[in-house]
Amino acid sequence: MLEELLLTPRQYENLLNGTWVTVQVIIGSFALGTVMSLIMGVARLSDRRWLRGWALVYIEFARGISAIILLFWMFFALPILFGLGGMPPMLAGILALGLNMGAYGAEIVRGAIQSVAKGQTEAAIALNLTDGQRLRHIVLPQAVPIILPPYGNLTIEVLKGTALVSLISLTDITRVALVIRQNRVLSDDPVNVPFLFINVLIIYLILAQVIAQLFKVAERRSAKKFGSV
Amino acid sequence: MPATWDWEYAWEITPALVEGMVAIVVATLLGIMIAVVLGLFFALGRRSERKLISYPFAWFIEFVRSTPLLVQLFFLFYALPQVEFLPRAISTMSPLTTLVVGLGVHYGCYCSEAYRAGINSVPKGQWEASTALNLKPTTKWRHVILPQAIPRALPPLGNYFVAMFKDAPLGSAITYAGVLFVARALQSSDFRTVEPFTIAGILFLMVSIPAAMSVRRLERRVAYESD
Numbered sequence: 001m002l003e004e005l006l007l008t009p010r011q012y013e014n015l016l017n018g019t020w021v022t023v024q025v026i027i028g029s030f031a032l033g034t035v036m037s038l039i040m041g042v043a044r045l046s047d048r049r050w051l052r053g054w055a056l057v058y059i060e061f062a063r064g065i066s067a068i069i070l071l072f073w074m075f076f077a078l079p080i081l082f083g084l085g086g087m088p089p090m091l092a093g094i095l096a097l098g099l100n101m102g103a104y105g106a107e108i109v110r111g112a113i114q115s116v117a118k119g120q121t122e123a124a125i126a127l128n129l130t131d132g133q134r135l136r137h138i139v140l141p142q143a144v145p146i147i148l149p150p151y152g153n154l155t156i157e158v159l160k161g162t163a164l165v166s167l168i169s170l171t172d173i174t175r176v177a178l179v180i181r182q183n184r185v186l187s188d189d190p191v192n193v194p195f196l197f198i199n200v201l202i203i204y205l206i207l208a209q210v211i212a213q214l215f216k217v218a219e220r221r222s223a224k225k226f227g228s229v
Numbered sequence: 230m231p232a233t234w235d236w237e238y239a240w241e242i243t244p245a246l247v248e249g250m251v252a253i254v255v256a257t258l259l260g261i262m263i264a265v266v267l268g269l270f271f272a273l274g275r276r277s278e279r280k281l282i283s284y285p286f287a288w289f290i291e292f293v294r295s296t297p298l299l300v301q302l303f304f305l306f307y308a309l310p311q312v313e314f315l316p317r318a319i320s321t322m323s324p325l326t327t328l329v330v331g332l333g334v335h336y337g338c339y340c341s342e343a344y345r346a347g348i349n350s351v352p353k354g355q356w357e358a359s360t361a362l363n364l365k366p367t368t369k370w371r372h373v374i375l376p377q378a379i380p381r382a383l384p385p386l387g388n389y390f391v392a393m394f395k396d397a398p399l400g401s402a403i404t405y406a407g408v409l410f411v412a413r414a415l416q417s418s419d420f421r422t423v424e425p426f427t428i429a430g431i432l433f434l435m436v437s438i439p440a441a442m443s444v445r446r447l448e449r450r451v452a453y454e455s456d
Contacts, residue, residue, distance in 0.1 A: 066395035163297035208295035
């Protein structure tokens, strides 16, 4: 029974290659999502009305549209609409998931900045720090410990979202599983479909645990560095 | 508008896409009904004092929440029919049933967290008073704890409702004829992508943004009333 749960070495090799693609998508989306989170989260609290307005439009748009619809639009409609030759699926995946993540992340960043004690901002102004210095050296460092826990959950949501790229022909873990399933009759590697998908789910579970652990380490380090809030 | 956009074609395909949108809303409504019931069941199971019950619930919730809905849908759609000991009525489900069950179980696990937070926020005195009054466990839950816990769980439940709506187009991967499925069908029959996917996105925003706004209003009202 337990041996049946395992796939053949070749199937595991393919799944491992797919895992690498998934990891690339998550790293790319995380990078884009984090940049967007910081920019838009700060812009939401700007003194300039137009900046606040644009940030709000971005957040409502990127949160309101579902990641899967954004992904298909990016991959199929955007290149034609703007006369581009085409869109590499990896780029479409990273753009769609990263922009989606940025909208949720911006709300986390905004909430964290707002929860930093107001006296800190006032003291920074009294000390004649510029807006940039105040943000970089006073407010954001204190916001980090508040941002990290929900940001870890968000990153796991994005990891789950990476499975969507399998639908635009990127050979991530999920796509590999679908191919193994499709080829099970023809190839020399027969496969038990339920066990195949259980294996795939477990790979995702492991990736999610790795992300959770990384964030726990980051939380501990930031608590040590910035003091507990 | 760039030359690639054809208004006439856009009007022509809008009714079909609206129909796909309705199909997504239907799946979401059915899914949330399962999720709120399952969620309460999961939350109570997880709170059980017997580890033999609470641990499997906790593991299951963690497992479902850490893995992609899309793969779970593929599991329900492709893998379950191959499990020999299951009766065919359970193992072989239509795309709509698969989507509704998948959404219901996935978001049921999220909802259980909302209930858990709601239950934990009931003041300790209420539990002690129930014990002091010698209430039966069922009376305690039905008349003391849950009536106070559920209103507090409503805003997060509303958020999951909106989140589920955004995940419902995943049904297109298991051939459920939602808006995305319609757009892909138009793409393969008419070789056009700009209008179908753009209109699908606009229709989607037209439903999801007002839905998210009403959840935020609910959030404010609950916060106001519990103060």
